[in-house]
Amino acid sequence: MSVESITKPVPASALSRGTGRARPGLHQGRGRTRPGSTAGTAATPVASGQRVRASRAWFLGIVLGLLGAGLVGLLLLNTASAQDAFRLHDLQTRAADLSRQEQSLSLQASVLADPGTLSGRAGRLGMVPGGDPQFLGPGAPLPAGCQPTADGCVVPAPKTTSQPPAQATPKPTSRVAKTQAAGNPAVQNQLTARPGTATTTTPPTTRPTATRPQAKTPNKTAPKVQPTPTRAPIHAGTQQPIPRQAPSRAPTPAQSVPAHPGVR
Amino acid sequence: MGHARPPSEPLPHHLAGRGRQWGRLGDRRLRGVAIGLAVLLGLLGVRFVQLQGLDAAKYREQAMSQRARTIDLSATRGQILDRHGVAFAYDVDARDVYVNPKHVQDKVATAAALAQVLGQPMEVVFESMVAPGSFGYVARAVDRDVADQIMDLHLQGVGLLPATRRIHPGGDLAANVIGFTGTDGRGLEGVEAAYDQLLAGTPGSLTVEEDQAGRRIPSGERRETTPVAGRDVQLTLDRDLQWRAQSTLARAVTATQSRGGVAIVMDPRTGDLLAMANAPAFNPDAISKFDPAALGNPATNQAFEPGSVNKVITVAAAMEAGLVAPDTPVTVPPQLKVIDRVINDAEPHPTERLTVAGVLARSSNIGAALIAQKLGAQRLHAALQAFGMGRTTGLGFPGESSGQLPPAETWSGVNTATIAYGQGISATAIQMADVYATIANGGVHVTPRLITGTRGSDGAVHPAPAGPTGRVVSPGTAETLTRMLEEVTTTNGTAPKAAIPPYLIAGKTGTANRVDPRCGCYRGYVSSFIGFAPADKPQLVVAVVLDDPQGSHFGGQIAAPVFHEIMSYALAQLRIPPTGAPPAKLRLTP
Numbered sequence: 008m009s010v011e012s013i014t015k016p017v018p019a020s021a022l023s024r025g026t027g028r029a030r031p032g033l034h035q036g037r038g039r040t041r042p043g044s045t046a047g048t049a050a051t052p053v054a055s056g057q058r059v060r061a062s063r064a065w066f067l068g069i070v071l072g073l074l075g076a077g078l079v080g081l082l083l084l085n086t087a088s089a090q091d092a093f094r095l096h097d098l099q100t101r102a103a104d105l106s107r108q109e110q111s112l113s114l115q116a117s118v119l120a121d122p123g124t125l126s127g128r129a130g131r132l133g134m135v136p137g138g139d140p141q142f143l144g145p146g147a148p149l150p151a152g153c154q155p156t157a158d159g160c161v162v163p164a165p166k167t168t169s170q171p172p173a174q175a176t177p178k179p180t181s182r183v184a185k186t187q188a189a190g191n192p193a194v195q196n197q198l199t200a201r202p203g204t205a206t207t208t209t210p211p212t213t214r215p216t217a218t219r220p221q222a223k224t225p226n227k228t229a230p231k232v233q234p235t236p237t238r239a240p241i242h243a244g245t246q247q248p249i250p251r252q253a254p255s256r257a258p259t260p261a262q263s264v265p266a267h268p269g270v271r
Numbered sequence: 272m273g274h275a276r277p278p279s280e281p282l283p284h285h286l287a288g289r290g291r292q293w294g295r296l297g298d299r300r301l302r303g304v305a306i307g308l309a310v311l312l313g314l315l316g317v318r319f320v321q322l323q324g325l326d327a328a329k330y331r332e333q334a335m336s337q338r339a340r341t342i343d344l345s346a347t348r349g350q351i352l353d354r355h356g357v358a359f360a361y362d363v364d365a366r367d368v369y370v371n372p373k374h375v376q377d378k379v380a381t382a383a384a385l386a387q388v389l390g391q392p393m394e395v396v397f398e399s400m401v402a403p404g405s406f407g408y409v410a411r412a413v414d415r416d417v418a419d420q421i422m423d424l425h426l427q428g429v430g431l432l433p434a435t436r437r438i439h440p441g442g443d444l445a446a447n448v449i450g451f452t453g454t455d456g457r458g459l460e461g462v463e464a465a466y467d468q469l470l471a472g473t474p475g476s477l478t479v480e481e482d483q484a485g486r487r488i489p490s491g492e493r494r495e496t497t498p499v500a501g502r503d504v505q506l507t508l509d510r511d512l513q514w515r516a517q518s519t520l521a522r523a524v525t526a527t528q529s530r531g532g533v534a535i536v537m538d539p540r541t542g543d544l545l546a547m548a549n550a551p552a553f554n555p556d557a558i559s560k561f562d563p564a565a566l567g568n569p570a571t572n573q574a575f576e577p578g579s580v581n582k583v584i585t586v587a588a589a590m591e592a593g594l595v596a597p598d599t600p601v602t603v604p605p606q607l608k609v610i611d612r613v614i615n616d617a618e619p620h621p622t623e624r625l626t627v628a629g630v631l632a633r634s635s636n637i638g639a640a641l642i643a644q645k646l647g648a649q650r651l652h653a654a655l656q657a658f659g660m661g662r663t664t665g666l667g668f669p670g671e672s673s674g675q676l677p678p679a680e681t682w683s684g685v686n687t688a689t690i691a692y693g694q695g696i697s698a699t700a701i702q703m704a705d706v707y708a709t710i711a712n713g714g715v716h717v718t719p720r721l722i723t724g725t726r727g728s729d730g731a732v733h734p735a736p737a738g739p740t741g742r743v744v745s746p747g748t749a750e751t752l753t754r755m756l757e758e759v760t761t762t763n764g765t766a767p768k769a770a771i772p773p774y775l776i777a778g779k780t781g782t783a784n785r786v787d788p789r790c791g792c793y794r795g796y797v798s799s800f801i802g803f804a805p806a807d808k809p810q811l812v813v814a815v816v817l818d819d820p821q822g823s824h825f826g827g828q829i830a831a832p833v834f835h836e837i838m839s840y841a842l843a844q845l846r847i848p849p850t851g852a853p854p855a856k857l858r859l860t861p
Contacts, residue, residue: 091489117357121514122510122511
């Protein structure tokens with residue numbers, strides 16, 4: 008029999024097959040015999056036994072290695088998925104934080120944009136509601152002291168600075184002309200000219216446009232904090248706040264701006 | 272080697288000696304063991320089938336319930352927006368603060384610490400600490416920042432639960448229309464109640480597997496039913512206009528020491544309510560501080576005797592019947608005796624001759640009664656009904672009142688005369704605004720509406736269905752009526768204060784005796800002004816009602832200036848130019 012055949016693992020069923028006689032292997036070390044080998048006569052060489060032992064260790068190593076690798080692999084897999092869970096948690100926390108930040112900012116913004124808040128702030132700046140609009144027909148002369156700008160015209164406030172607060176609707180002092188005809192395009196470009204107002208029907212801008220003809224003469228009764236007369240509302244919601252007092256030092260760019268197209 | 276040999280087979284020779292005895296005895300034993308084993312195995316098998324087959328689902332469930340946790344995912348409640356998409360009300364994250372009184376060591380110290388952070392009186396907080404049971408709310412829907420502060424205190428027995436808070440950036444802005452929600456987040460009043468189903472959405476849930484320490488098992492099961500967010504409801508209100516109407520009205524109510532007031536801005540062409548202001552308003556964030564009776568919407572829910580604003584219906588009906596024209600003369604005596612009642616005008620005067628236009632412009636009760644007598648109860652009743660008296664407007668507002676219009680059969684001669692000038696029937700402010708909107712719209716009634724549509728989280732907009740429209744009076748009558756109403760705002764009429772030159776303003780004052788519900792008698796007044804502009808191309812209707820003003824009570828004196836301020840702002844804000852048409856200049860005296 009060849010060495011090869013000995014080292015081959017023998018199926019357990021093969022071992023148990025055969026007769027009830029004592030197995031030769033029991034007497035001859037741990038060497039295994041093939042079924043059908045002559046009983047008692049098979050003297051396995053010592054060298055062969057060592058090889059068997061070595062190959063067994065090798066087999067055990069493979070199995071243990073596989074087991075170990077599997078275990079490590081499983082651990083890595085678990086760690087990876089746990090890592091994802093951590094990442095998910097972190098991102099969720101971040102998302103929650105950001106959405107919270109967004110919520111509080113949008114709340115702040117909406118409170119600031121609230122018409123009531125705006126009106127209160129405008130009032131503190133010395134602004135009063137614009138009152139009834141005035142209308143200029145085509146070709147009508149500009150109100151006295153009006154400084155035309157690209158999108159409006161500012162009429163100086165009356166000399167009296169003790170203007171009543173917001174509720175009072177001042178009587179128009181500079182009404183220029185009535186609209187000539189219905190559907191006239193000029194009507195669309197209405198100029199509203201209230202005492203001390205700066206309002207037009209064009210979309211509100213925050214560009215300072217107001218000038219005060221008597222700009223050089225300092226107004227003694229003017230409040231210390233001079234609001235910049237901006238084109239009416241900061242927000243459409245305000246009641247077209249207007250400066251109670253135009254600033255004594257007027258911004259200059261307005262002078263160079265061409266007249267309102269609707270005026271001429 | 273464990274092969275059981277058939278007993279008949281001879282044993283190997285070295286066992287044969289005692290085999291005989293053993294065989295017999297062993298056989299029996301073997302059999303016994305085998306049977307025992309078989310029974311055992313059988314029992315195990317039965318148990319196996321029972322566990323893995325019959326009761327499997329139950330045990331799986333039990334196991335799952337030990338490590339699974341279901342979290343309710345609340346659906347975000349929809350926003351309530353104005354016509355431009357600005358939010359009147361929306362939800363933000365918040366926290367409910369709860370306490371387990373059994374776990375609180377030092378109740379006084381805990382209550383003190385909580386009270387300081389929450390800004391509540393300590394007694395209130397302490398009360399929840401000593402309450403029986405193991406759970407009680409200390410505060411509902413508190414701000415996240417406040418919740419963080421509470422977390423930082425590390426108080427034993429105090430915990431937080433996720434919640435949402437309804438935010439109203441405008442405070443009391445349109446509060447009477449929007450209404451409010453309860454602590455459970457369901458709408459209780461106003462639009463919040465009327466559209467609760469749409470706004471609420473459908474809550475979802477999330478089931479995850481957790482270990483004992485509450486950490487999620489990464490490979491565990493995860494079932495999620497996504498919550499469906501509520502739909503946003505977009506109103507026809509214009510936030511800025513609403514604010515202007517509300518603030519102007521509030522000032523007027525304070526100045527006239529009225530009980531309350533209503534201001535309505537409406538587009539007669541579409542029926543859109545651009546503003547619906549009430550005074551006094553309430554703050555929806557602190558409803559507990561207000562009288563529950565004040566939390567409704569008087570504009571739609573409170574009926575009053577309309578008074579002179581009702582005269583347009585009388586005149587419209589008479590004109591439709593072909594009985595009068597604007598220049599038909601009416602002789603108005605100083606007093607008019609109808610059966611047992613004497614009807615007076617607001618101010619005493621000698622017998623005067625007016626035209627029908629003059630009756631409206633000067634608001635003569637006697638003149639209106641005389642016209643109604645010509646018309647008869649049946650036809651006046653039919654006209655009132657056609658203009659929407661006695662039934663709700665179709666707005667669909669919760670708690671909307673239909674007013675009162677007694678059937679014509681029950682009217683006595685006195686009723687016909689008084690109803691002609693608006694006493695003896697009742698209507699809400701929205702009903703009266705609707706009457707003028709019909710005239711402004713050329714005699715065609717458009718159902719007023721408050722909702723433009725709803726919007727889902729996907730941005731899809733469902734426009735609200737338009738209400739029915741129908742002709743009430745002929746275009747000719749509507750136009751003539753409008754020209755007559757223009758005279759009211761001239762210096763010859765009762766409300767020159769309503770004029771906004773160079774616009775043509777049509778309108779009517781109302782100064783009605785107020786029914787005091789406590790005595791069921793007339794006490795005080797209801798002053799009103801309802802008008803529209805530009806009169807020859809109406810785009811806006813504004814109705815102002817002041818309830819029980821002290822001092823001057825004439826609609827032309829106190830309601831007309833409010834109308835003026837709201838209307839002039841609305842015209843400028845909506846960029847409505849004057850038409851430039853000449854004023855009507857009708858003859859008020861023959």
